Amino acid sequence: MLSKREVFDGVPEEYLSHKERYENAIRNSVVAFSLVRKMQEEGKTSINNYRDVVGGLLGSSVLRDGSPLGLHYIMFMPAILNQANEEQQEKWLPRAWNCSIIGSYAQTELGHGTFIRGLETTATYDAATKQFVLHSPTLTAYKWWPGGLGQTANYCIVVAQLYTKGQCHGIHSFIIQVRDEETHMPLPGIKIGEIGAKLGLNAVNNGFLGFDNYRIPRTNMLMKHAQVLEDGTYVKSRHSKLNYGAMVFVRVVIVFDMVNYLSKAVTIATRFSAVRRQCQLKAGETECQILDYVTQQHKLFVSIAAAHAFRITANKLWLTFNEVNEQLVEGNLQRLPELHALACCLKAVTTADTAACVERCRLACGGHGYMMSSSLPLTYGLVTAACTYEGENTVLLLQTARFLVKTYQQLDSKALTPTVAYLKTAAAERFCVGWSNTTEGIIRGFQVVAMRVIIMSTFNEEVQEMSRTVSPQLKEVLHQLVDLYCTYWALEKLSDLLLYTPISQKEVESLRLRYEETLTNLRPNAVGLVDAFDLRDEMLQSTLGSYDGRVYERLMEEAMKSPLNAEPMLQSTLGSYDGRVYERLMEEAMKSPLNAEPVNYTFHKYLKPFMQGKL
Ligand SMILES: CCCCCCCCCC/C=C\CCC/C=C/C(=O)SCCNC(=O)CCNC(=O)[C@H](O)C(C)(C)COP(=O)(O)OP(=O)(O)OC[C@H]1O[C@@H](n2cnc3c(N)ncnc32)[C@H](O)[C@@H]1OP(=O)(O)O
Numbered sequence: 001m002l003s004k005r006e007v008f009d010g011v012p013e014e015y016l017s018h019k020e021r022y023e024n025a026i027r028n029s030v031v032a033f034s035l036v037r038k039m040q041e042e043g044k045t046s047i048n049n050y051r052d053v054v055g056g057l058l059g060s061s062v063l064r065d066g067s068p069l070g071l072h073y074i075m076f077m078p079a080i081l082n083q084a085n086e087e088q089q090e091k092w093l094p095r096a097w098n099c100s101i102i103g104s105y106a107q108t109e110l111g112h113g114t115f116i117r118g119l120e121t122t123a124t125y126d127a128a129t130k131q132f133v134l135h136s137p138t139l140t141a142y143k144w145w146p147g148g149l150g151q152t153a154n155y156c157i158v159v160a161q162l163y164t165k166g167q168c169h170g171i172h173s174f175i176i177q178v179r180d181e182e183t184h185m186p187l188p189g190i191k192i193g194e195i196g197a198k199l200g201l202n203a204v205n206n207g208f209l210g211f212d213n214y215r216i217p218r219t220n221m222l223m224k225h226a227q228v229l230e231d232g233t234y235v236k237s238r239h240s241k242l243n244y245g246a247m248v249f250v251r252v253v254i255v256f257d258m259v260n261y262l263s264k265a266v267t268i269a270t271r272f273s274a275v276r277r278q279c280q281l282k283a284g285e286t287e288c289q290i291l292d293y294v295t296q297q298h299k300l301f302v303s304i305a306a307a308h309a310f311r312i313t314a315n316k317l318w319l320t321f322n323e324v325n326e327q328l329v330e331g332n333l334q335r336l337p338e339l340h341a342l343a344c345c346l347k348a349v350t351t352a353d354t355a356a357c358v359e360r361c362r363l364a365c366g367g368h369g370y371m372m373s374s375s376l377p378l379t380y381g382l383v384t385a386a387c388t389y390e391g392e393n394t395v396l397l398l399q400t401a402r403f404l405v406k407t408y409q410q411l412d413s414k415a416l417t418p419t420v421a422y423l424k425t426a427a428a429e430r431f432c433v434g435w436s437n438t439t440e441g442i443i444r445g446f447q448v449v450a451m452r453v454i455i456m457s458t459f460n461e462e463v464q465e466m467s468r469t470v471s472p473q474l475k476e477v478l479h480q481l482v483d484l485y486c487t488y489w490a491l492e493k494l495s496d497l498l499l500y501t502p503i504s505q506k507e508v509e510s511l512r513l514r515y516e517e518t519l520t521n522l523r524p525n526a527v528g529l530v531d532a533f534d535l536r537d538e539m540l541q542s543t544l545g546s547y548d549g550r551v552y553e554r555l556m557e558e559a560m561k562s563p564l565n566a567e568p569m570l571q572s573t574l575g576s577y578d579g580r581v582y583e584r585l586m587e588e589a590m591k592s593p594l595n596a597e598p599v600n601y602t603f604h605k606y607l608k609p610f611m612q613g614k615l
């Protein structure tokens, strides 16, 4: 059994080189995911409910900057579950589940990420040999970004344009072996490596992949929805977008991920704000806690409310996802467009808001928030990536807008699905008959705004659910959070409300007062509310947010760990670009020390024994 997390001579991750970071990540990941395998053996997790277990590990301090094995669980396995037929699931799932193969998900290319119908990788069926020929016709056709593909995965799901009998049938998914299972060397016809250093997630080992007329068996096309028969006949799917299912799943999962990161960041910033004393409220008094400043409360408290709002929303979205998928299995596709629009909208909104809130938490901690040891810069790097991956936010909001406009156009002719039923009410009231400065009044106002501009998603507060299951005291605080969240956004989006609702100047002024009252009312419970997230210090990994409040001692202890305090100079900088983007990106990628060797030693020392169940 491997010892717990090893680091180089006690040097924290921040001071490791790019290569050392990867080697450290492999070591930590095989230890962490051996736990998942142990839980499988003890029946404590299964192929259909491992989200929480893997999610907990990926958000933990052990894998704090991602894992080369993350995509295996996040997309490789869900894609097999979602797009492989039964025979293929029987063949591939057991090996994926016990990690005797490690997979990734290769869709994005150097030249295309958003417009997936424009992907260039081709899979051309050869009926004579009953094989598909995978090929990257241009440099821009190289797969670029797949997590774990650089040096770790030996299989991946590849999304390519399917050609058979001379005709293109659009993008489909294929399971493809890219490395030898014994030697881990890239297979003939495969060009593969890692793409280089990034803003964050530098332990994920994102890779590139090019095909040179690479042949795979016909049965490696995932054929749950569409098929290619032995003679090359194409059988199309019931719905052209069923192949997009893996992306919908991850968008749903990302909403849960944002809850975890936002809870961490606001816990760190709120606790630090209770410890930090700076300036005086009245001359001659002792310096006050910065948490007592209304400006500090304005920065932080809405993040506490948002963490709860996102958690409730994530749970509701997960229920919807499972409901719709059960209907898909029965052949009922009626709610697929609603699920797609909902997943797009909530992934975009929660990632954008979380990135903004985490940055605001950092700013609320002054210089100490800028220290890597605070864990806030790392958290920001993780959440801001989520605004891009799994569908760039702008593009996903446009997908939601497309669905809402279509829904509005069919308002009188079609029954509305549950999450857009409010449009009927808002339409009936036309211009929001009256404004009231209550939670319900604000929600109704936004429904009217949404109605009017058809691109705002509405906010479904689960207030009733809280009143059934919580004590009067907790209900009061949770209602304060609901009030805060609604009045905050009413004030943030005041221009829309002024444009589309009859809110008066007087009501705006009282809304402002109500907002400040709510901040004051929440202040006594602020630390208790973040303590309620129950995030252990090991999870937070932050000098500012530790439970014991020993901020300064911890800052100094961490500072003394820097090798710069022991040695003169480290580091160097990289060159800049001349505008030849794709060639330069590839040239930069090839500079990575990881690409200097065909197989990193950690494969033979850690990964292979892990995959063979020998750890
Ligand atoms: C299990 C373990 C869990 C552990 C938890 C730990 C947390 C981890 C969190 C995640 C961490 C890291 C993961 C990072 C990994 C990143 C992976 C990737 O980034 S993979 C690549 C992702 N790429 C994209 O998302 C591409 C974005 N682009 C698209 O999706 C499409 O191009 C789109 C939708 C923008 C346009 O598609 P298309 O051009 O084909 O469609 P149209 O716009 O013309 O619309 C036509 C029609 O189709 C409907 N539609 C579109 N998409 C879907 C869909 N997915 N499902 C259903 N329907 C869809 C659309 O609504 C239109 O319908 P219509 O009725 O005609 O209006």
Ligand SMILES: Cc1cc2nc3c(=O)[nH]c(=O)nc-3n(C[C@H](O)[C@H](O)[C@H](O)COP(=O)(O)OP(=O)(O)OC[C@H]3O[C@@H](n4cnc5c(N)ncnc54)[C@H](O)[C@@H]3O)c2cc1C
Binding pocket: 071, 105, 106, 107, 108, 111, 112, 113, 114, 115, 144, 145, 146, 147, 201, 206, 385, 388, 389, 390, 391, 392, 394, 395, 398
């Ligand atoms: C950390 C990370 C991990 C990733 N992991 C994976 C992975 O494992 N597998 C994988 O396949 N991919 C992965 N990706 C790739 C990711 O899915 C793409 O980056 C994403 O889909 C955006 O595509 P792009 O980067 O090509 O940007 P583009 O699609 O080129 O978009 C660039 C910008 O153009 C604008 N734009 C584009 N299209 C439109 C439009 N229709 N309307 C308006 N504006 C538009 C937007 O402002 C957008 O930000 C990862 C990316 C990151 C950052």
